[in-house]
Amino acid sequence: MPSSPDSEPTGQPAPDAVLLDLDGTLVDTVYLHVRTWSAAFAEVLDRPVPEWRIHGCIGLPGDRLIRRVLGEVPEEAVRERLSRGHRERFLAAAEAGLHPTRGALNLLHDLDNRGVPHVVATAAGTEEREALMAALGNPDIAVTDADDLPGGKPDSSVMHAAAAQLDADASHIRMLGDAPWDGHAARAAGLSFVAVRTGGFGDDALREAGAAMVLDDPADCLGVL
Amino acid sequence: MPSSPDSEPTGQPAPDAVLLDLDGTLVDTVYLHVRTWSAAFAEVLDRPVPEWRIHGCIGLPGDRLIRRVLGEVPEEAVRERLSRGHRERFLAAAEAGLHPTRGALNLLHDLDNRGVPHVVATAAGTEEREALMAALGNPDIAVTDADDLPGGKPDSSVMHAAAAQLDADASHIRMLGDAPWDGHAARAAGLSFVAVRTGGFGDDALREAGAAMVLDDPADCLGVL
Numbered sequence: 001m002p003s004s005p006d007s008e009p010t011g012q013p014a015p016d017a018v019l020l021d022l023d024g025t026l027v028d029t030v031y032l033h034v035r036t037w038s039a040a041f042a043e044v045l046d047r048p049v050p051e052w053r054i055h056g057c058i059g060l061p062g063d064r065l066i067r068r069v070l071g072e073v074p075e076e077a078v079r080e081r082l083s084r085g086h087r088e089r090f091l092a093a094a095e096a097g098l099h100p101t102r103g104a105l106n107l108l109h110d111l112d113n114r115g116v117p118h119v120v121a122t123a124a125g126t127e128e129r130e131a132l133m134a135a136l137g138n139p140d141i142a143v144t145d146a147d148d149l150p151g152g153k154p155d156s157s158v159m160h161a162a163a164a165q166l167d168a169d170a171s172h173i174r175m176l177g178d179a180p181w182d183g184h185a186a187r188a189a190g191l192s193f194v195a196v197r198t199g200g201f202g203d204d205a206l207r208e209a210g211a212a213m214v215l216d217d218p219a220d221c222l223g224v225l
Numbered sequence: 226m227p228s229s230p231d232s233e234p235t236g237q238p239a240p241d242a243v244l245l246d247l248d249g250t251l252v253d254t255v256y257l258h259v260r261t262w263s264a265a266f267a268e269v270l271d272r273p274v275p276e277w278r279i280h281g282c283i284g285l286p287g288d289r290l291i292r293r294v295l296g297e298v299p300e301e302a303v304r305e306r307l308s309r310g311h312r313e314r315f316l317a318a319a320e321a322g323l324h325p326t327r328g329a330l331n332l333l334h335d336l337d338n339r340g341v342p343h344v345v346a347t348a349a350g351t352e353e354r355e356a357l358m359a360a361l362g363n364p365d366i367a368v369t370d371a372d373d374l375p376g377g378k379p380d381s382s383v384m385h386a387a388a389a390q391l392d393a394d395a396s397h398i399r400m401l402g403d404a405p406w407d408g409h410a411a412r413a414a415g416l417s418f419v420a421v422r423t424g425g426f427g428d429d430a431l432r433e434a435g436a437a438m439v440l441d442d443p444a445d446c447l448g449v450l
Contacts, residue, residue, distance in 0.1 A: 101275065
């Protein structure tokens with residue numbers, strides 16, 4: 001498929017280090033997340049929730065997604081049932097097969113070959129993270145996770161932790177993500193943000209979240225990131 | 226949930242008649258279509274296809290979706306297996322429950338109450354159309370379908386047929402849809418296009434397709450359409 005005009009190298013200097021979102025960026029999961037959250041909402045609340053609203057919140061931690069989709073904060077027991085309903089469905093579907101996004105594995109090789117330090121940063125829980133990494137063939141790459149952190153996207157604590165792990169100045173780190181939330185978190189941590197379209201978000205939403213470039217997928221990031 | 230600024234009435238005169246897209250506009254199906262097409266591609270081609278690319282083609286007739294997603298025209302037997310794989314999965318999931326979009330039933334009542342002639346126009350096949358209408362409670366409303374027509378969206382023949390059924394001048398008919406393809410077809414038939422966000426398409430894509438207004442969902446169309 002032809003590259004979009006936006007996928008041309010920009011002539012910007014290579015970053016000192018790269019921080020990679022996992023869920024939706026390196027693994028093609030966004031639409032599965034929408035449907036599994038939708039099923040959990042329908043089951044727990046006994047009423048449907050608009051799926052486009054769920055899509056708009058994919059990439060947020062569970063509690064924030066729930067609050068934003070519903071416009072209210074349900075009691076903790078309900079939140080737990082919703083999160084469990086989503087997680088169990090997601091993991092069951094993951095068993096049947098998750099797929100890397102186009103070029104995800106090549107991008108990891110490319111960064112290795114070029115000696116660009118990089119880490120994967122994710123707010124996913126342990127089991128989901130393991131399923132996502134397995135979909136990539138469990139590459140030997142550092143993963144910064146949100147388990148021991150207070151926030152999660154768009155809280156920038158994951159980004160700060162990952163940036164610290166990279167031992168590079170934040171302003172010279174480029175973050176690759178697929179959701180506007182990635183952009184907000186990256187910018188809050190002082191990182192530059194490059195977006196891929198794999199999350200199904202519109203270019204305007206990604207640019208409003210601070211994307212310096214919008215590319216189709218990791219295949220388009222080879223030699224650019 | 227608060228309405229967006231775009232959902233304010235525009236002061237435009239009421240249309241003489243209204244043509245309503247069904248799949249994705251009155252019934253919340255777009256994300257189910259993405260996942261069921263995705264499963265069909267993975268099974269038939271034995272390789273994954275990017276789900277965001279499928280999303281971008283939802284609303285097109287099957288053969289056009291396949292051609293556009295793959296960037297090539299597979300042989301007829303493969304196309305048939307893909308379409309059947311999608312249809313069977315979609316219908317199986319529909320049995321478990323499809324849901325109207327927010328306000329869809331109220332919008333039909335509102336148009337009835339105000340005496341605004343309206344038809345549902347769809348390019349869906351017979352079984353899918355029946356599942357979609359059942360999700361709405363099988364309302365007593367005329368449905369123009371694409372079964373006997375050569376094209377399908379973005380071919381505007383469904384629109385022309387629906388417009389003829391409405392016995393109104395095309396320029397005074399407003400078409401409600403959720404996908405850019407709806408807009409292209411509407412404009413090609415000389416109808417004005419109002420978009421809802423239920424398809425998960427970005428506002429910019431809907432406006433580029435000619436949307437005069439972009440509203441959240443049918444609930445926002447009450448008294449506006």
